[in-house]
Amino acid sequence: MKKRIKKTYICKDIKDYTIDETILTDYHPKVGDVGIFEIIKIGKHKTVEDEDKRNARIIACDLMMAAFGNRYATAQFEGYVPDKCNEELHILGAGGIVGVVHSMHYNYIDIGPTTIRLVGLVKDNWGNVMNTKLNQQSxxxxxxxxxxxxxxxxxxxxxxxxxxxxxxxxxxxxxxxxxxxxxxxxxxxxxxxxxxxxxxxxxxxxxxxxxxxxxxxxxxxxxxxxxxxxxxxxxxxxxxxxxxxxxxxxxxxxxxxxxxxxxxxxxxxxxxxxxxxxxxxxxxxxxxxxxxxxxxxxxxxxxxxxxxxxxxxxxxxxxxxxxxxxxxxxxxxxxxxxxxxxxxxxxxxxx
CATH class of the missing domain: 3.40.50.300 (P-loop containing nucleotide triphosphate hydrolases)
Structure with a gap:
């Protein structure tokens, strides 16, 4: 990938990685799994917080590094890690949390979430998908x-x-x-x-x-x-x-x-x-x-x-x-x- 990847805040400690674009169809993501995502359509989130805590503007076709997660926000989105990643995905939180929206506050019905797609999984030197939680488990x-x-x-x-x-x-x-x-x-x-x-x-x-x-x-x-x-x-x-x-x-x-x-x-x-x-x-x-x-x-x-x-x-x-x-x-x-x-x-x- 030659395009610049905007690393979101939750992925700030992810270093020394490779990008695997080959196993997206059958992969079952877990909370904290890190991927590279392409912005498809701008909705609620027009910016993401990057690794330097700067609100980075995003537009269609941008690439970002983010992590799968769940969200409970009564004034915004309810969303979950999907069973598979070969479907339409959404930005759930500006800090770099992605998943699939299940429900949303009425204020966002007409706007909808920012939609994205997974283009690659972030892996370590041993071929394992990197995970923000596992990265800090010790x-x-x-x-x-x-x-x-x-x-x-x-x-x-x-x-x-x-x-x-x-x-x-x-x-x-x-x-x-x-x-x-x-x-x-x-x-x-x-x-x-x-x-x-x-x-x-x-x-x-x-x-x-x-x-x-x-x-x-x-x-x-x-x-x-x-x-x-x-x-x-x-x-x-x-x-x-x-x-x-x-x-x-x-x-x-x-x-x-x-x-x-x-x-x-x-x-x-x-x-x-x-x-x-x-x-x-x-x-x-x-x-x-x-x-x-x-x-x-x-x-x-x-x-x-x-x-x-x-x-x-x-x-x-x-x-x-x-x-x-x-x-x-x-x-x-x-x-x-x-x-x-x-x-x-x-x-x-x-x-």
């Missing part, structure tokens, strides 16, 4: 909970996709940093794209990490044990700087498969220091915080998109005793609220 640690004991893990969870949890995390990071703490940010679940890590770094995080650092195109349909090992591995990566606090975001809403799997796991919950809950409206804020409380993860603060509306804030405050902060207040007063929560917890332990 760096994955088994879950023990020990890494979480080296920092205080603040969860940022939300009622749904686009409920404001990344923004809440970033402004809490900012507040902690302004208070003189060393702070890490982790995105544990989601679909590979660096925007959330970059945002939290811009607002003060000393170090950031996410699941794609260990080769995961996404975490959708991962096993529970796999998620726990990934959690341990990401914590081990960030505690090298000895952060006082680690703000960790979990993607999507409380009822999403991986989210509820983690939030109801006793071993995982034991490692959590505190919780920020973000919601899009008052009903979601109240019901979501009640759900979290029933799981033993009562939030120390409520935030998210609903805090843009004074009326919604009043509705929430009329139905809960939990503190409600908008993003500016999270930065300015979030640490004070957190310390009150910590002191209350210490008092209960003493009693």
């Amino acid at each position: 760096n994955i640690a088994s879950f023990t909970g020990a890494a979480a004991a080296e920092t205080k893990v603040i969860l940022s969870v939300g009622s749904s996709m686009d409920s404001g949890k990344t923004t809440s995390a970033a402004y809490m990071v900012n507040g902690l940093k302004n208070a003189g703490y060393k702070v890490a940010y982790i995105k544990l679940t989601g679909t590979a794209y660096t925007k959330d890590c970059d945002f939290n770094y811009d607002l003060g995080a000393d170090i950031t990490a996410d699941f794609s650092d260990f080769g995961f195109p996404s975490t959708y349909l991962c096993e529970e044990s796999e998620l726990l090992d990934l959690y341990e591995s990401l914590l081990q990566k960030v505690i090298t700087i000895r952060p006082d606090y680690t703000v960790m975001e979990i993607a999507d809403g409380l009822y999403q498969r991986e989210t509820i799997m983690l939030l109801t796991n006793p071993r995982f919950k034991e490692t959590v220091h505190s919780v920020i809950f973000s919601a899009g409206d008052s009903l979601a804020a109240i019901n979501g915080s009640n759900n979290l409380t029933s799981w033993g993860l009562t939030p120390f603060v409520l935030s998210g998109l609903f805090t843009a509306s004074p009326l919604l804030i009043n509705e929430v405050k009329s139905n809960t005793m939990l503190p409600v902060l908008n993003i500016e207040e999270l930065s300015a007063n979030g640490v004070e609220i957190l310390h009150k929560f910590e002191n209350k917890g210490n008092l209960l332990k003493a009693l």
